[in-house]
Amino acid sequence: MQLFSRHHFYYWLIGLGSMLAACNSGQQQQGDGYIHQLSFGPGDETKIAEAFLSMTDSSRIELKAGTYKFDNLSIAQVKHIRIQGAGPDKTILDFSAQSQGGEGIRVTDVKGFTIDGMTLRDSKGDLIKINKSQQVVVTNLHAVWTVADSTSGGYAIYPVLCKNVLVENCYAQGASDAGIYVGQSDSAIVRKCKAYKNVAGCEIENTSHAEVYDNEFYGNTAGFLVFDLPDLSQRGGHVKAYNNYLHDNNERNFAKSGSFGNTWGVGNAAPGSGVVILAASDVEIYNNKIINNNSNAISIVSGFFIDAGAAAKMNDNYFPIPRNVHIHDNVLEVGASFPPALFEHHTGKVLAAIEQQLNAQDTSRKKMRLPYIIYDGITTNILTKGTAANPDSLCIQQTGVNLFVNADALRLGTKDWQPNTDMTPFTCK
Template sequence: MRSIYAIAFFVAMSAVCLFYSCKPSIADKDGYKTVISFEPGDESKIVETLLALEDSTSVLLKQGLYHFDNLSIAQLKHILIKGEGHDKTILDFSGQSQGGEGIRVTDVKGFTIADMAIRDSKGDLIKINNSRDVVVRNLHATWKTADSSSGGYAIYPVMCKNVLIENCYAEGSSDAGIYVGQTDSAIVRNCKAAKNVAGCEIENTTNALVYDNEFYNNTAGFLIFDLPGLSQRGGHIKAYNNYFHDNNFRNFAKSGSFGTAWGVGNASPGSGVIILAASHIELYDNRIINNNSSCISIASGFAVDDKAAEKINDHYFPVPQHIKIYNNTLEMGNEFPAPAYEHHIGKLLVAIEQKLNAGGAQRTNKRIPFIMYDGVSTNILNKGTAVNPDSICIQQTGSNVFVNADMLNMSKSSWHPTMEIAPYSCK
């Protein structure tokens, strides 16, 4: 009987290998029970395999160019999808005819994708939804053309827990190249992003670390946003040892979902960092250089939505609070980037600079201060008069560091932006 079972097992495994063009094993060194490999030309088999995956499976895509419509992975545990290097294994989705993403991952506990390039989907390149213990490593996610025809997000974990994104590159997104949304516990490190509207965005996410990254030649380098109508409030974000530079690219966000009051369409060309309605943020030991509209902007939801107060609930509060900015290297070029003059927020920043420079000869031809705070505090909600009631804490050396832009009064004769930093200096 033992020999009959052995023969049956051998025949079954031979059939699997014949179908998958693969070399399965019982377990690999990382503890996956099943290991499968493919090569270019196996695309239809790969699609079918991913739809029928079992828990604890490692899938190797050997070097070469693959063409897919879309790929889907759902309701699994302990899954690895890997290539042989971002310059060797390339997945092309330019022929995508259906689906909102090139790769969609849903409800997977223990998901890793690594060592490949994905490119040119009609929608997002990879969306990882409602998953946990997610690793995205050495993934290049790009569109060849950076305009509104690109998908919104290149690397897009949302409503996840425990996310690591490292050694990745994103380019061409019409929203954010690297986006972490409505997630608890995330790390973004050693990544690069260029030619996106936002290089990286952390949105309604709690307990995130962003460090050792380089975001450059985007509209805005790095965004920390809290928006209304989402599943959770964000906060407790630290960003340090990053290099945000030369983010002066035009804003090409899509009209509609990406360009409305709550989208990155609000990011002015020339923005290094924007903190919007987010709280418990630390920004320190970064180089924020040659972002020529604003090094750092701190803005409330009221800056982009006059009905923000009506949207306050357990998941949203429009006024940024407990912001600490210290020990960053801040530098700015001699003039606004040309696209800023055509952008609705860019025009406001230009107006702030002009207003300050009209105040006296000592300001002639000065640039807008490095840190722009819109000046909207919780006083607007409780009719208070406290100075700095929301704990905006700044410790930066040098001159021309800070402006309270008094943005709610910009259309009034009483508009009075001030560079008085003392109320906001860290104690």
């Protein structure tokens, strides 16, 4: 039985907000509806690991202030669970001595899971993976690798195949893929979070009905990704990102070798990217401050941009061309030059070539930067043999100069290649 319908999810969040506010004000949640309540302190690691494995429905585990050292922790197939710390600066779960490359915390098939008020750090794999669960709340959680490089785990905060997800007031650092990642899920909110020194600050992948707002993603390779990829269990869509501050995402891409250069890996994200929309449809990006991401502010690209064989992967769960993308009322700025890391990156070299080609075609541009918004120009016309100027309903409402380039990606690098800055077909009517 489905516990929540989508329209009930937001009513649930209102009630949840009141509960969290009470918790954050220092009120103890004794008698809060959890039948089993256990409390542990540093030194109780063996007991805690056993409590996680033997947990029964309606359990609340309190981890008092202090540093705990774990190999890993696992929770599975229970309902109504809360893991409560004393605060991210007080309760520290350290996985640096992990003997194998699994997750720090793995949560599987839990209906009603909350983790609140602690720091997770330095696991070999993902810091917390929440799989096939419902009513998931991750709040006041810091998920950190102290060294940010390809030895870090892929995802810091990682709900996947979930329903009704809230990630709030969290901080993610050092992930070799995405700091905050919501994948193949339905109904998700990411708000009031920060992500720093990851390959991607935040990624929404093959997830439907997601809202990402009031966040700050900075100092990453790329700030925010909305991806739909092939060969996954569901198609994404209906994603909104607004009131976010996405800035100074110019760092080297340090994705693991298995994803760097791989057709679909986050290794394709170019240093200096603010927002990248890849093969995702029904996306709205608005009222964001997207500045000093010094390659480009927003990219909209199809699966064909990175995989010529994308058509063969089409099915009910995957369509490679983004449709119904609306970009409006954002503050867009870039710096005076590409970040140095761009010239070492395969997608970055393409962006540099587009800028060079534009300025060579139009001498009036002189040394102007690559426009803020890049569209690969690959439309459903290649599948339908149509000729419409904007068959996929890309709609842009932005003011200013040097706003837009159609990269003419199908002819990229050929003698007929002509990227152009005519935004007229894509200006919202």
